[in-house]
Amino acid sequence: MTADTVVGTGLVRHGGRKFSDYLIFNTDHKVIGIQYLVLAFVFFLFGGALAGLIRAQLATPDAQLLTGSSYNVTLTLHGTVMIFLWIIPAFVGAANYVVPLMIGANDMAFPRLNAVSFWLLVPGGLLMLVSFAVGGAESGWTAYPPLSVTTPIGQTLWALALQFIGFSSIFGAINFLVTIFNLRAPGMGLTQMPLLAWAVAATSIIILLGTPVLSGALLMLILQRWLGAQFFTPAGGGNPLLWQNLFWFYSHPAVYIMILPGFGIISEVLPIFARKPIFGYKLIAFSSMAIAVFGFLVWAHHMFTSGMDPFLRVPFMVTSMIIAVPTGVKIFSWLATIWAGKLRFTTSMMFGLAFISMFVIGGLSGIFLASVPIDIHVQDTYFVVAHLHYVLFGGSVMSIFAGLYLWFPKITGRMLDERLGRLHFWLTFMGFNLTFFPQHLAGLQGMPRRVYTYPPELWALNLLSSIGAFLMAIAVLPFLYNALRSLVAGKVAGPNPWRAFGLEWTVSSPPPVHNFPTPPVVEGDPYGYGERPLPGTTGVAAPAPGMAGGE
Amino acid sequence: MSDTTPHLTMQQSAPSATGLDSAKLGMWLFLATEVMLFSAMIAGFLDMRGRSPADAHHVLNIPVTAVNTFVLICSSLTVALSVAAIEQGDQKRLRNFLLLTLLFGGTFLSVQIYEYNVLIGSGELTPWNSLFGAGFFAVTGLHGFHVFIGLIWCVLTIIWTSQGKFSAQNFMRVEIFGLYWHFVDVVWIILFVLIYLV
Secondary structure: OOOOOOEOOOOEEEOOOOHHHHOOEEOOHHHHHHHHHHHHHHHHHHHHHHHHHHHHHHOOOOOOOOOHHHHHHHHHHHHHHHHHHHHHHHHHHHHHHHHHHHOOOOOOOOHHHHHHHHHHHHHHHHHHHHHHHHOOOOOOOOOOOOHHHHOOOHHHHHHHHHHHHHHHHHHHHHHHHHHHHHOOOOOOOHHHOOHHHHHHHHHHHHHHHHHHHHHHHHHHHHHHHHHOOOOOOHHHOOOHHHHHHHHHHHHHHHHHHOOHHHHHHHHHHHHHHHOOOOOOHHHHHHHHHHHHHHHHHOHHHHHOOOOOOHHHHHHHHHHHHHOHHHHHHHHHHHHHHHOOOOOOOOHHHHHHHHHHHHHHHHHHHHHHHHOHHHHHHHOOEHHHHHHHHHHHHHHHHHHHHHHHHHHHHHHHOEOOOHHHHHHHHHHHHHHHHHHHHHHHHHHHOOOEOOOOOOOHHHHHHHHHHHHHHHHHHHHHHHHHHHHHHHHHHOOEOOOOOOOOOOHHHHOOOOOOOOOOOOOOOOOOOOOOOOOOOOOOOOOOOOOOOOOOOOO | OOOOOOOOOOOOOOOOOOOOOHHHHHHHHHHHHHHHHHHHHHHHHHHHHHOOOOOHHHHOOHHHHHHHHHHHHHHHHHHHHHHHHHHOOOHHHHHHHHHHHHHHHHHHHHHHHHHHHHHHHHOOOOOOOOHHHHHHHHHHHHHHHHHHHHHHHHHHHHHHHHOOOOOOOOOHHHHHHHHHHHHHHHHHHHHHHHHHHO
């Protein structure tokens, strides 16, 4: 038996060489990574279709496409699906595929638990779809009581779906932490790890300590809906702020669950395509950990208008602003990384650069929002919608695509077409800004979020948004076509098409079933561009021949 | 690789860069998650209790639960003794102490079910008729569920013991079960103090 043999033939297998290997309980981290990515992408399309419905309804001030109630269901499912079934699992999928390879491990620490994590996501996703079909989950992804305890049965299914997804996340986090701490190849100290591994470790700590709090809150929500326990309803003496506190204790850190892996991906993309070592390795690594810690101290900035004790506002404003510091440290480190580099404008790099600029816009509007007077003014307006989409789409989704374009050759053994990639990028980038930039202005003019009609004066801004959303929908087509065509007809990638450092590039593409036929050799940090030769070559690491040039 | 399912077995002896056993580290991380889950539930309970009349917990049968708490503490002792037994390679004593653990744990859960029956049956305390009841049943029910999972785990460990899977060199699974069981006991002691005594 060689290192490249699939183990098992029944419903439990290890390794992926045939299509059917991807449809069963497979314990290979690479198969599980692909399972996550494909499932997440399907939900991205579903969540995108819901966004399309929202933008179609809002294209004119008084459209009758949706009713108030079906509009509520649509926006609730759009938010929940995009967060819990696209961004988070897409990052988990990418990390599942590359992190063990990056640290020189043959698999995750607990391969079976890894498969369980993925398969918990499936009932979670199905329950979410059923909740959409039966209706009732109308209270937004934040599910504030009392609305969330009076809505029909769909809301219960929604809560159960989140429980499944939460368990999936928690088991995944345990697996990543043990893998990153224990399975590093000999010679790879913590500070020789790729920064993605640091980012995933920080993310896992947040999941480990934050997600169970959401599980507890959801348990109380379900008990209230099933048994009539009065936790959250003032009419029964309960406390609606209890839900808000527990929910945001998880969900603010959760925004870092949704961005830290993106920070990690960008820290891989920039050095490869700037041909320079990463600037400030330790600063980037430690700032991820700082974000993980500070992320737990800011949650009440979501509740400035919820009737919390006013004197608590200032401390939460201060902590919310402090968290911009480690984030700023990263931004400047990335800028210093590309400064005076030999930039190669591949699609991956363009998404990476777009990530930085778009995320900075979202980050800055985040600092506006942390400020109590501004927050009180724009609470629950489209300014907040614009802000969160600049960080979640302009940040997270851009980084997911940067990572997909970077690792597609490793995962499939084939190159993606760069011209189609650029088309995908520019349509996405323009569509994104056209959709969300006007929402800042609509929000400042007082347009409330989560309302299905609006005054005619706001029509122009909303029409721009809807046109942008249409562009973003079109943008998916060249990507889908590119991915499917490249799978069969793409140029053969070889082990290291980007001439990159990092252990994942020392094995074949796709890697053997058991990753490393011979134990990997670690030579210092994975960012030695311009400083030392690539493994197996002489002379310092030069760009790949024929790489799309930018000089 | 001669083993046909190398990745389908629990990796007790996986290489470890930190020197910590992977399975044990994983269990400790899992317990960290559990601490946060119970913290959230206890926060919910305390909030509900603070909104209830001061004497809301007087319907609870404190003497019976005190004895029951003692029973659960005994089960922690027997788990500790079972780990000590297998450290010396004594499989028979391991099995006997695990059986005792099962007995004590089963008793605890039975008494809890009895307590629920009395409270709900008499209508003195239900999840729907008072905020204290809502918090009480949510947090003790979640704990009871953990005991239930622990009992299943205990049965499995007994089966593995009778299959001769453990020895003085190889008893990580017993230790990990023990970690979980002790955790569930510690949570109960906190709950007993907070709910019944304070």
